[in-house]
Amino acid sequence: MLKAAWGILMIIEGGYLIPVKPRGRIIRDGALVIEEDEIVFVGKRDEARSKYSSDVVIKAPHHVIVPGFVNSHCHLFQSILKNLGVDMDLVEWLRRSIHPALASYNDEDFYVAAKWGLVENLKSGITTIVENHYGPRGYEAVVKALIELRIRAFLARGIYELNVLLDELREEPDQALSHVESLVKKYHGFNNALWIAIAPMHPYNASRDLLLKAKELSDRYGLLYHTHTAESTKDLEFAKKLHGKTDVELLYELKILSSRYHAVHAVNVTPVEIDMVASSRAHVIHNPESNLIIGSGIAPVGEYLKRGVNVALGTDGAASNNNNDIIEAMRFTVLTQRGFRRDPTIVTAWDALEMATINGARALGLEDLIGSLEPGKKADVVIVKLDEPHVYPVNDPLGALVYSANASDVETVILNGEVVVDGGRHVNIDEEALRSRVGKTLERIVDRARNRFGVRFPFEDYIA
Ligand SMILES: [Zn+2]
Numbered sequence: 001m002l003k004a005a006w007g008i009l010m011i012i013e014g015g016y017l018i019p020v021k022p023r024g025r026i027i028r029d030g031a032l033v034i035e036e037d038e039i040v041f042v043g044k045r046d047e048a049r050s051k052y053s054s055d056v057v058i059k060a061p062h063h064v065i066v067p068g069f070v071n072s073h074c075h076l077f078q079s080i081l082k083n084l085g086v087d088m089d090l091v092e093w094l095r096r097s098i099h100p101a102l103a104s105y106n107d108e109d110f111y112v113a114a115k116w117g118l119v120e121n122l123k124s125g126i127t128t129i130v131e132n133h134y135g136p137r138g139y140e141a142v143v144k145a146l147i148e149l150r151i152r153a154f155l156a157r158g159i160y161e162l163n164v165l166l167d168e169l170r171e172e173p174d175q176a177l178s179h180v181e182s183l184v185k186k187y188h189g190f191n192n193a194l195w196i197a198i199a200p201m202h203p204y205n206a207s208r209d210l211l212l213k214a215k216e217l218s219d220r221y222g223l224l225y226h227t228h229t230a231e232s233t234k235d236l237e238f239a240k241k242l243h244g245k246t247d248v249e250l251l252y253e254l255k256i257l258s259s260r261y262h263a264v265h266a267v268n269v270t271p272v273e274i275d276m277v278a279s280s281r282a283h284v285i286h287n288p289e290s291n292l293i294i295g296s297g298i299a300p301v302g303e304y305l306k307r308g309v310n311v312a313l314g315t316d317g318a319a320s321n322n323n324n325d326i327i328e329a330m331r332f333t334v335l336t337q338r339g340f341r342r343d344p345t346i347v348t349a350w351d352a353l354e355m356a357t358i359n360g361a362r363a364l365g366l367e368d369l370i371g372s373l374e375p376g377k378k379a380d381v382v383i384v385k386l387d388e389p390h391v392y393p394v395n396d397p398l399g400a401l402v403y404s405a406n407a408s409d410v411e412t413v414i415l416n417g418e419v420v421v422d423g424g425r426h427v428n429i430d431e432e433a434l435r436s437r438v439g440k441t442l443e444r445i446v447d448r449a450r451n452r453f454g455v456r457f458p459f460e461d462y463i464a
Contacts, residue, residue: 009054010034010417012383013045015063016397020357021372023350026397032065034379037417042373058412058419062387064397066353067373068127068380068415069326070360072285073226073264073314076131076142077102077110079117080442081319086458090232090294095165098319100455102135103168104448110138112441114145116434119426120324121315124407125382127152127415128360128370130262130285130314132199132226134158135169136176143187146194149429150415152380154364156199156226157183159214161206163238166453173210177217184221193416195364197224197262202231203247204238208254215256224260224364226285227251230273231265232296248273257282262363264314267291267299274300278307283363286355288332290316298336302346312363313355325407327384330356334402349402383412 010033017030019042031048033041041048078098085097105113114131121129131153133142139157146153159176160169180198188196198214200206206214218225230236230247243250248269251257257280264285266277277284284304291297304311313333315324330352337347361371369378384405386394391404413421420427449455 008056009040009052010056010058011048011052011054012058012060012065012381013048014065015060015383016394017042017065017373018353018398018401019373020067020353021374023354030065032373032381034381034414034417037379039373039375039377039379042375058383060383060412062392063383063385063411064401065373066125066382066384066401067357067371068382068413069125069356070128070312070364070371071121071126071315071324071326072130072262072312072360072363073287073316074117074121074129074131074324075133075317075319076114076117076145077105077133077138078113078317078319079120079324080113080438080445081317082322084319084457084459088294089234090296091234091238093294093320096455097457099164099166099169100449100453101445103166104445104452105138107138107141109441109445110141111145112434112437114142115149115429116438117318117324118145118149118151119429119431119434120318122149122151122413122415122426123410123421123424124325124327125384125410125413126324126326127380127382127413128364128366130154130156130197130226130364132156132158132264134160134199134201136171139179139183143194147190150193150418150420152193152366152370152415154195154197154224154226155183155187156197156224158199158201159206159210160201161210162242163204173207173213177213180217184223188221188223197226199226202228202235202239203250204235204242208243211251211254211256215254218260222260224262225256225258226262227264229263229266230268231291232294233268236268246273248276252276252280259283265291265296265299266304267297269300271303274303274307274309277304278309282309284309284311285314285363286311286333287314287316287329288336289329290320292332292336293322294320298340301333302337302341302343305347305351310359310362311355312360313352323407326356327401327406327409330402349398352402353398379414379417381414382410384409385411
């Protein structure tokens with residue numbers, strides 16, 4: 001693996017370099033110098049050449065160099081369930097497709113799916129991920145994949161207590177919380193690259209007691225609290241029936257909203273609820289494609305930004321996206337807001353790039369380490385080529401990235417100073433071998449879901 005050894009520098013010569021901080025700056029003929037796992041220089045190529053020399057030089061003349069992306073919400077097991085339950089609303093999609101499939105995984109299946117999803121995330125330029133795994137099983141398998149792929153990760157440990165049809169996914173709160181605690185003791189801070197977060201799945205799936213006990217645990221260990229919030233109108237109806245309040249009203253009243261809280265989705269909110277999110281300094285995790293495909297709606301991102309709310313970006317699980325392409329998610333973020341508000345200025349390409357980088361870092365409390373290209377920060381770097389017919393010629397490199405490019409244009413990904421994607425391929429994963437394992441794993445899962453739960457997936461109606 002190509003890595004800047006001790007004292008030896010890696011130099012990347014662009015192309016365009018977008019450091020993200022300061023906002024609005026793009027360096028033409030830029031260069032980035034990395035020593036070990038740290039960025040030591042960001043600036044013009046000529047200045048870099050006069051100060052540094054190295055045998056390890058990556059030339060990126062027709063490229064844009066940006067910070068590694070932060071995927072602030074994902075469910076890796078879904079990476080092998082793409083398009084399994086198409087054309088359903090959120091609750092129906094979960095109950096008829098995702099939950100029966102999830103209850104049919106064994107540990108090996110979780111591991112294969114997580115690995116496949118991580119390869120896709122890394123090839124999309126994602127170097128930090130919030131992996132929200134749920135149900136009682138599979139955590140060690142997911143952790144194994146996270147550690148093997150060396151991605152920076154928060155494992156948000158999901159909990160279902162109420163309103164879940166399958167017994168296989170339901171958990172006793174105390175048991176689930178003590179499992180979270182054991183994960184914290186074992187892995188929180190592991191290798192300075194893996195942390196645990198706590199994640200009651202939706203307020204309609206949790207009693208007040210569970211929500212509060214999760215808060216206690218979050219306070220005790222300083223854990224992020226990561227919960228699907230005000231996602232679709234249907235789950236909000238369930239929440240109102242259970243709690244007599246909407247998600248945001250309840251979480252505000254219980255003082256769970258805080259600067260460690262991730263309001264995942266936060267689509268269906270009133271102006272008063274936007275105020276509650278803003279005043280409590282909670283973060284919104286925006287998942288534009290999943291919100292659209294499930295028909296949950298369009299989150300009021302423009303309003304959140306105006307109120308100073310930190311909005312980070314996620315792909316969500318690949319079964320409700322249906323991929324992990326965060327460049328595409330940036331584009332959807334801008335386009336949906338503009339169409340929604342009939343205002344071409346409400347959210348800009350700069351906003352979207354910040355959501356996918358520094359805002360994600362801020363939501364995770366890692367803004368001093370990652371999220372921008374600055375000396376002293378960790379060397380998480382993405383090099384995207386801009387010379388294909390769907391992108392070239394480049395008038396505005398930021399526009400080229402956000403409005404024309406996609407994940408397949410990511411050529412090189414550097415994670416903590418190591419090249420992990422080179423020429424668009426993961427450097428130490430045999431993708432063909434893994435793909436064939438994925439195909440077999442999915443066949444087994446679909447068979448088990450059919451036999452155990454009598455599920456019929458939509459595709460079975462029209463593929464003869
Ligand atoms: Zn989700």
